[in-house]
Amino acid sequence: MIRPLDPVADHAAVWAFWDSCRDFSEMERGLTDHARQTEGFFHDVPPNADAAKRMRLGVFDRDRLIGVASVDFGFPEAMDGYIGLLAFAEDVRGGGLGPKVLALIGAEARQRGARRLYVGVLIANMKGRAFWEREGFAAALPPREITIGAKTQLAQRLVKNLP
Numbered sequence: 001m002i003r004p005l006d007p008v009a010d011h012a013a014v015w016a017f018w019d020s021c022r023d024f025s026e027m028e029r030g031l032t033d034h035a036r037q038t039e040g041f042f043h044d045v046p047p048n049a050d051a052a053k054r055m056r057l058g059v060f061d062r063d064r065l066i067g068v069a070s071v072d073f074g075f076p077e078a079m080d081g082y083i084g085l086l087a088f089a090e091d092v093r094g095g096g097l098g099p100k101v102l103a104l105i106g107a108e109a110r111q112r113g114a115r116r117l118y119v120g121v122l123i124a125n126m127k128g129r130a131f132w133e134r135e136g137f138a139a140a141l142p143p144r145e146i147t148i149g150a151k152t153q154l155a156q157r158l159v160k161n162l163p
Helices: 011-020 022-029 034-043 097-111 126-134
Strands: 002-004 055-061 064-073 080-088 116-122 144-148 151-161
Touching: 002 097, 011 022, 011 034, 011 064, 055 097, 064 097, 080 097, 097 116, 116 126, 126 151
Parallel strands: 080 116
Antiparallel strands: 002 055, 055 064, 064 080, 116 151, 144 151
């Protein structure tokens, strides 16, 4: 089941989720910081994005949160959507959930009038980049250095035009 996540009602589930994708957290930020990751997931918004239009989705297997997605609208341009995170528990990756969640995100983005979807991908995340490219995303900007948590590394923004 895929449903919107509430920052109060689902706080504990999102907090616990980070243990199931510790490898991603460590690749992204050098450590797992449940408090910062949970706060950021629910409340961080890119520049110029409309906080009232954000989407925070959870993928559940019964009562267990096995995936999360954050999408904001109005960044980098007014008619764009930006996927800030699409992450799954290690034990469910490769099972076809990514394309399903991305299809739902794309449909919602089109309904909201978005013309493009963007995502940032870490250069070190080769499997993640391969996923985005299979789904039709391509480089929008050259790689640049970013710092997340305790880690500085290269990331690149990818884009996909929406039909």
